Amino acid sequence: MRLSVTVRTVLAAAAAVALIALLPAAPAWAHSKLIKTDPADGATVTTTLAAVTFTFNENVKQQFSTIVVTGADGVSYSDGAPHAVDKTLTQAVKPLPPGPVKVSWRTVSTDGHPIEGQFAFTNAAAAPSTAASSAAPAAAAGTSPPAAAPPGTATTAAADPAAGDGGSSGLLWAVAGGVVLVLLAGSAVVWRRRSGPGGSR
Numbered sequence: 493m494r495l496s497v498t499v500r501t502v503l504a505a506a507a508a509v510a511l512i513a514l515l516p517a518a519p520a521w522a523h524s525k526l527i528k529t530d531p532a533d534g535a536t537v538t539t540t541l542a543a544v545t546f547t548f549n550e551n552v553k554q555q556f557s558t559i560v561v562t563g564a565d566g567v568s569y570s571d572g573a574p575h576a577v578d579k580t581l582t583q584a585v586k587p588l589p590p591g592p593v594k595v596s597w598r599t600v601s602t603d604g605h606p607i608e609g610q611f612a613f614t615n616a617a618a619a620p621s622t623a624a625s626s627a628a629p630a631a632a633a634g635t636s637p638p639a640a641a642p643p644g645t646a647t648t649a650a651a652d653p654a655a656g657d658g659g660s661s662g663l664l665w666a667v668a669g670g671v672v673l674v675l676l677a678g679s680a681v682v683w684r685r686r687s688g689p690g691g692s693r
Contacts, residue, residue: 524548524601526609533611540617541588544595546581556600559583563615564591574599588615 530545531537544561554576561569561583571584581599593615598608 523603523605524550524552524599524607526607529595529611531613534613536614536616538616541585541615543582543584545583546597546599548579548581548599548601551578551602552576552581552599553602554581556606557581557598559595559597561585561588562594562596563589564593565589569593587619588617590615590617590619 525548527547527549529547531541544559546559554574557574557576559570559574559581563569569586569588571586574581574583576582576599581597583595583597591614592612594610594612596608596610598606600606
């Protein structure tokens with residue numbers, strides 16, 4: 493039994509509508525999807541956090557990824573650009589202040605479709621200690637006082653000039669004594685010549 497033209501037209505129209513309705517959904521299945529984050533949304537972190545990690549169901553493009561980690565003070569604590577390895581996207585962070593932390597992210601899936609979102613967690617880790625950081629500059633500056641000189645050093649240094657003066661004085665006395673001896677010897681020779689035979693002439 494043949495279907496009437498009206499019925500065939502209705503069926504064709506319904507099939508076309510169904511096809512049109514399904515077409516937009518097909519590309520959406522190829523988009524990357526965020527599976528989990530570390531820390532998780534709403535989690536409380538009790539240890540120092542070095543990075544925030546995202547895991548997707550497929551690879552994402554690193555060059556088009558941006559991640560902003562904002563502390564309770566409204567300052568961004570993202571450290572450098574995010575790094576992608578296969579399905580994992582990692583964002584290094586600076587030491588976070590205590591309190592709520594918001595993470596806003598955006599990336600591009602392998603089909604070129606941009607995806608984005610945000611989540612939050614609470615940082616309950618202890619603040620970094622400033623004792624080590626304050627001690628390091630003091631040690632680097634070399635503020636320790638110079639070592640005292642041995643007690644004998646000053647005495648020896650003071651005695652050296654005196655020793656030099658004594659040597660000079662001895663030399664002068666020796667020269668003067670030699671001159672006196674020469675004069676005495678000369679006088680003796682002259683006296684002998686005058687007192688010898690014919691010396692009275």
